[in-house]
Amino acid sequence: MRATILHAPGDIRVEEWPDPVVERPTDAIVRVVAGCVCGSDLWSYRGVNDVPEPRTMGHEAIGVVEAVGAGVERVREGDFVVVPFNHCCGRCAHCRAGQTQGCVELAMTASGQAERTLVTNADATCFVLDEAPAPDRYAAVLALSDVLPTGYHAAISAGVTPGSTAVVVGDGAVGLCGVLSAQRLGAERIIALSRNPERQRLATAFGATDLVGERGDAAVAAVLELTDGVGADAVLECVGTEESMTTAFEAARPGATVGYVGVPHGAAVPWRVAFRNNIGLRGGMAPVIRYLPELVPAVLAGELDASAVFDLELPLADAAEGYRAMDERRAVKALLRP
Amino acid sequence: MRATILHAPGDIRVEEWPDPVVERPTDAIVRVVAGCVCGSDLWSYRGVNDVPEPRTMGHEAIGVVEAVGAGVERVREGDFVVVPFNHCCGRCAHCRAGQTQGCVELAMTASGQAERTLVTNADATCFVLDEAPAPDRYAAVLALSDVLPTGYHAAISAGVTPGSTAVVVGDGAVGLCGVLSAQRLGAERIIALSRNPERQRLATAFGATDLVGERGDAAVAAVLELTDGVGADAVLECVGTEESMTTAFEAARPGATVGYVGVPHGAAVPWRVAFRNNIGLRGGMAPVIRYLPELVPAVLAGELDASAVFDLELPLADAAEGYRAMDERRAVKALLRP
Numbered sequence: 001m002r003a004t005i006l007h008a009p010g011d012i013r014v015e016e017w018p019d020p021v022v023e024r025p026t027d028a029i030v031r032v033v034a035g036c037v038c039g040s041d042l043w044s045y046r047g048v049n050d051v052p053e054p055r056t057m058g059h060e061a062i063g064v065v066e067a068v069g070a071g072v073e074r075v076r077e078g079d080f081v082v083v084p085f086n087h088c089c090g091r092c093a094h095c096r097a098g099q100t101q102g103c104v105e106l107a108m109t110a111s112g113q114a115e116r117t118l119v120t121n122a123d124a125t126c127f128v129l130d131e132a133p134a135p136d137r138y139a140a141v142l143a144l145s146d147v148l149p150t151g152y153h154a155a156i157s158a159g160v161t162p163g164s165t166a167v168v169v170g171d172g173a174v175g176l177c178g179v180l181s182a183q184r185l186g187a188e189r190i191i192a193l194s195r196n197p198e199r200q201r202l203a204t205a206f207g208a209t210d211l212v213g214e215r216g217d218a219a220v221a222a223v224l225e226l227t228d229g230v231g232a233d234a235v236l237e238c239v240g241t242e243e244s245m246t247t248a249f250e251a252a253r254p255g256a257t258v259g260y261v262g263v264p265h266g267a268a269v270p271w272r273v274a275f276r277n278n279i280g281l282r283g284g285m286a287p288v289i290r291y292l293p294e295l296v297p298a299v300l301a302g303e304l305d306a307s308a309v310f311d312l313e314l315p316l317a318d319a320a321e322g323y324r325a326m327d328e329r330r331a332v333k334a335l336l337r338p
Numbered sequence: 339m340r341a342t343i344l345h346a347p348g349d350i351r352v353e354e355w356p357d358p359v360v361e362r363p364t365d366a367i368v369r370v371v372a373g374c375v376c377g378s379d380l381w382s383y384r385g386v387n388d389v390p391e392p393r394t395m396g397h398e399a400i401g402v403v404e405a406v407g408a409g410v411e412r413v414r415e416g417d418f419v420v421v422p423f424n425h426c427c428g429r430c431a432h433c434r435a436g437q438t439q440g441c442v443e444l445a446m447t448a449s450g451q452a453e454r455t456l457v458t459n460a461d462a463t464c465f466v467l468d469e470a471p472a473p474d475r476y477a478a479v480l481a482l483s484d485v486l487p488t489g490y491h492a493a494i495s496a497g498v499t500p501g502s503t504a505v506v507v508g509d510g511a512v513g514l515c516g517v518l519s520a521q522r523l524g525a526e527r528i529i530a531l532s533r534n535p536e537r538q539r540l541a542t543a544f545g546a547t548d549l550v551g552e553r554g555d556a557a558v559a560a561v562l563e564l565t566d567g568v569g570a571d572a573v574l575e576c577v578g579t580e581e582s583m584t585t586a587f588e589a590a591r592p593g594a595t596v597g598y599v600g601v602p603h604g605a606a607v608p609w610r611v612a613f614r615n616n617i618g619l620r621g622g623m624a625p626v627i628r629y630l631p632e633l634v635p636a637v638l639a640g641e642l643d644a645s646a647v648f649d650l651e652l653p654l655a656d657a658a659e660g661y662r663a664m665d666e667r668r669a670v671k672a673l674l675r676p
Contacts, residue, residue, distance in 0.1 A: 093566075093567075093568045093591075094568075094591070094592045094593075097591075097592070097593060098593070099591075099616060101614060101615075101616060102592025102615045102616065106614070157618075228431075229431075253431075253432070253437075253440075254432045254435070254437035255432075255436070255437040255440070263613060264607075264613065267609070268606060268607075269602075269606075269619070271605070274622060275601060275602065276439060276440065276444070276622060277439075278437060278495075278620070278622040278625070279622070280595075280618060280620035280621075281607070281618060281619040281620070282595070282616070282618035282619070282620075283616065284612060284613040284614060284615065284617070285614055285616065287616070
């Protein structure tokens, strides 16, 4: 098959790669109809994470089931499925408690930026749609494989409630989906931290009521100014750096929670403010499978549409341009069509 | 008055010091009937925290109101009061939300190990008892000024619920009060990490159902063994070091919360396990004033008794011995009687 292969930092190519095959009876193979590039893919592309050997890329995908193992009962060949980036067994104590990201058999989609991808524990993992969506809805549906439930997880983890004031740190695709999710959860005021005019426009379209272009201490001061000196009821941390984490804690009112979903890179809890103000921290990898029964119907009904985060659409062959555009912040998120 | 003065790390003496006086109309002066030494006092005694100049010590006290400012209305001379270590105004947005530790006028008891101490915002801060407790109940009542509500805060922050399994990291006075609080909140199983026979005995008396003498990875393995490989529903972190924080996160089941109350000294969130397992972190300085309306009646009724954490009782003059005994772990917590 054709697949996006990262050879070394900055060296990404679409080339031939062995097709994934059913290895365990619970596996399925999905023909990818749409995949995309995640902000976390850039950690390897930029060399922040090691790239010891060439590897396929992409953990977000939707597509059609092409083959299933002998033990797969619910999912069938021909089904159109959303493939959550984290695959879960559905049987262990953690899955049964809704903590699907903590599954004892946790695995990840490994070739979403390719023609085919393997899904482990397919019955518990794949979300089967009643029918294939129209191609112009692929972007909205693709967002369900990671970026939308991850933004939603930030909002849920931060404890956004109806009428609350939420701050969203990070104007990447996840942060924007955090804005959309905060709106869905009824936040009355959503303060988005962004200095990029195009992303500010998207944040506003997704429900942001206030935009703060400052960073660091100045951003915190702006949030306090907007909240009568009290701070935000809930803060979504969608970056994962030391600066963003500190800003998140300092913008929170005493007793509030920082919902974080950015993979922490050098982040540290600012203990002084956390301790005195009792700011909680909750989040991590999104339990995508837990959220899909709620989010999929809303997306299919058109009530929830994160498709605007895909501001660049390319044929799979041009995946490298997708990475470049995101690396240079010319694009929020690149959708790839095999 | 006679007061415990820390001159330099390791150099603590009881000597004459100016009496505190009413400076603001909302102040009160309390004649201390009982005070005590806190584990956090040892940070300065050991030189981990700076001691730039001689200072009074002690933030825990019960006693009799001796003088009040002109603006104090509720509290009267002669009242027997519990003095929460953190003083709060009761009027700001944070106090009104129950986040008394985040009060905009936050202040601390500064001479609990002395004959007298100043209480700011006395009306909102002091908890007035209907009558003075009998001297043999001083220890149980004194625990209400900090150590018991702090252990309770760990349990509340960790989300201990009836029937749950709780792990308590730390066998100091706060950890032991965490065990007692987890029992009060209905935990079915309470696993206390302690290798000290005397503290193990206290933990058991306070409700611990299991004792784990190991530390670090071995302690985590023991907790997993005791919980069928799942981990604890709630973890109380009552130490504040890097090792204790890591142990707490690793002993938690996915989706659980670490309730922390130890002032963090070098602690860091172990991001890998926190992120994948969605382990939350909540706690910090206890909002003592919020908890007292619930805890005081239980203590006065004898339903809740943390007095056993005071395993050393000394006249104020011997405060230095109290510090030495706690520093050398010969005592859990020293009570001082002026």
